[in-house]
Amino acid sequence: MPRVLSFNIADPEKRNELNILSLRLNFSLVPVPPEKQGCLISDLLAGKDSAPGVFTPFTEEMLVLADFEKEDLNFLLNELIRTGQRVALKAVATPTNRGWTACRLAGQLKAENLAMARKSSQAKGRG
Numbered sequence: 001m002p003r004v005l006s007f008n009i010a011d012p013e014k015r016n017e018l019n020i021l022s023l024r025l026n027f028s029l030v031p032v033p034p035e036k037q038g039c040l041i042s043d044l045l046a047g048k049d050s051a052p053g054v055f056t057p058f059t060e061e062m063l064v065l066a067d068f069e070k071e072d073l074n075f076l077l078n079e080l081i082r083t084g085q086r087v088a089l090k091a092v093a094t095p096t097n098r099g100w101t102a103c104r105l106a107g108q109l110k111a112e113n114l115a116m117a118r119k120s121s122q123a124k125g126r127g
Helices: 012-025 041-046 070-082 102-126
Strands: 003-007 028-032 062-066 089-092
Touching: 003 012, 003 041, 003 102, 012 028, 012 070, 028 041, 041 062, 041 102, 062 102, 089 102
Parallel strands: 003 028, 062 089
Antiparallel strands: 003 062
């Protein structure tokens, strides 16, 4: 069954939309509390209660999507956009990032977003 790990989703409307989508697309929505952000993505997806190492929790919203068919994944992402429930940090679980902690993944996604924003702003400056 597909799963979505959700981190720091405080907005009730966004949580409700994710719950509705989980019913429509038959995926398991797994809210992850801040104290579990130091756990491995693979453990969080497996429902294991691994002991996190030393970490600094992140505050940004993040979704980690696992085991989706391409059509369902695209539908989920498009529905979040259509309903205005954007989440800045999103990742599909891969063999590589499953071995990372949620904190490491969030840091990587933030760095990628920053690099893309810089590249976009440089391109606009040349236009």
